[in-house]
Amino acid sequence: MTWLVWRQHRNQAYIAAAALALFAVVMLITGRQMASQYHSALISCAATHTCSDLATTLNLGSPVLFLLINLTLLVPCLLGVFWGGPLVARELETGTAQFAWTQSISRSRWLAIKVGWAMLAAAAWGGAVSALVTWWSSPVNALQHQNFRAGQFDVQGIVPVSYALFAVALGIAAGAVLRRTVPALATTIGVFVALRVVIASYVRPHYMTAVTKTYRLAFAHPMPSIPGSYWQVSRGIVGPGGQAASSAAHSGVGVSINGTLVTLPPACNSLLSQDPPKIFSCLAAHGYRAFITYQPANRYWAFQGIEAGIFALLAAALVAVSVIVVLRRDA
Template identity: 50%
Template structure:
């Protein structure tokens, strides 16, 4: 069976290998250039003690074209699902070649296990190789921008692309087993992959681990270290209840404020200290001191940067479990359905 699978997919394997090799060549060449530029900039800023001036606007790392290509690797798992997973069984049912296979000495379960097993292994390998290249290429940008948790960054680096690739391929295989038509299976695979990814990102990812909330005085401020994922921020009173910040329809804070809090949201004594005229330095400090005396402080809710790999592992595990469940469904369908 393994030899038959190789004969069926050797052309596709050769094309895929060529595409991955071409991508690797582009990433390595531009990645070496980006790493060299980053280390040079670090050496200069360390010597001059001006590292705070490093930013994405003053230091571009890599190539715009390759950067766009790197972002587009977000779609690699979906492509594997619709071009490899969906046709695996659907095409067999459409052409009737499954009937020939099932009349041989190979059982349905072994037939599916070998075909699906090799395809899932290939999907995991492709997802892992592409992700490793992207993660390495993105190293300087991650260090500069500290945005590894951001959508579109988290999803193309680390180990989660492996989970996505295996899940998309398993979804395609199961859709093909249920629908027995290639085009409908492709449509269901693409839609299902997008929906599941969206649900996990928007509803579940931020809750993988309990978020950390840090409080700080109005005069000090606080920024989470590294590439932390900031989930919320605001101000609370002495009772711990959030302070309402009135905003206009375009999201701008209404009224004159101190440290982001409108004067109208402060206690009456602090509003009196602010007066009606423009703020002076003395007035500003008086209002801030009054607010702090009333127990008003700021807070930031976030997932620390140290949890990055824990989040990667949790999300990868979720998609691998979903893939296993889908393959179990495919086995059940193939075992019970007539040829």
């Protein structure tokens, strides 16, 4: 049976292997260049004590490379469309399922081996691409501290493997239910994109309760220092009673701080025409404080794990659906 799976899909496997090899060559060459560029920049900045500005002065990579990295977001979807969707649907559509199902092999074994290899291949390809991207990105991650950004979080670490498993399982299930290849492909793309967007935008921020830090308003140091690639959920100013400072409880003159419109208490109104630092100290004196809500950097792998777990569970559920549909339904 494994031989049949290989014979059926070897051309796809060759193409995917060639694409992966090409991608690996690009990543390895440019990744090494970038790593050495970052290293020498670190050495020279240490000599001149300008390393704190390195994030703004050093330009790593190129727009084309970052576009390529962003395109790896599509890898799980492509695997779902080209490997998952046709896996069962094409056999039902062309009738070859009837050929296979009347050989001396049970339908469950047939499905298990096909699905097993497809999932394994998806995990391998998704993992290989992710590993290359993660390695390539390490200087960028170290420089920019933006590991939680969607364009980075979603293409690095272990989540791409889980996305790939989910996309392939989705394709298989859509094919088993719809029994036609093209509608299965369309369904795979639609559901995959929709679910990814919903989870990344609305579910991911709440995997763990965010940490909130309040701090004294001061013009010179608007922000406390938070180590590493933390993920900022929100920031702003709270009034003396802890209420949101932007509430239009009483009309007055406002000033925008850190993107929050703060209505000045009457006592500070007179300072409006004067230096901004004085407004800050006036606000601080009247009990106004700044806050930042964020996910600390050390939660990165917990978030990767939770998101990977969610998609792995969804993939398992879809495989179960495929098994039930294939075994229960008439050929």
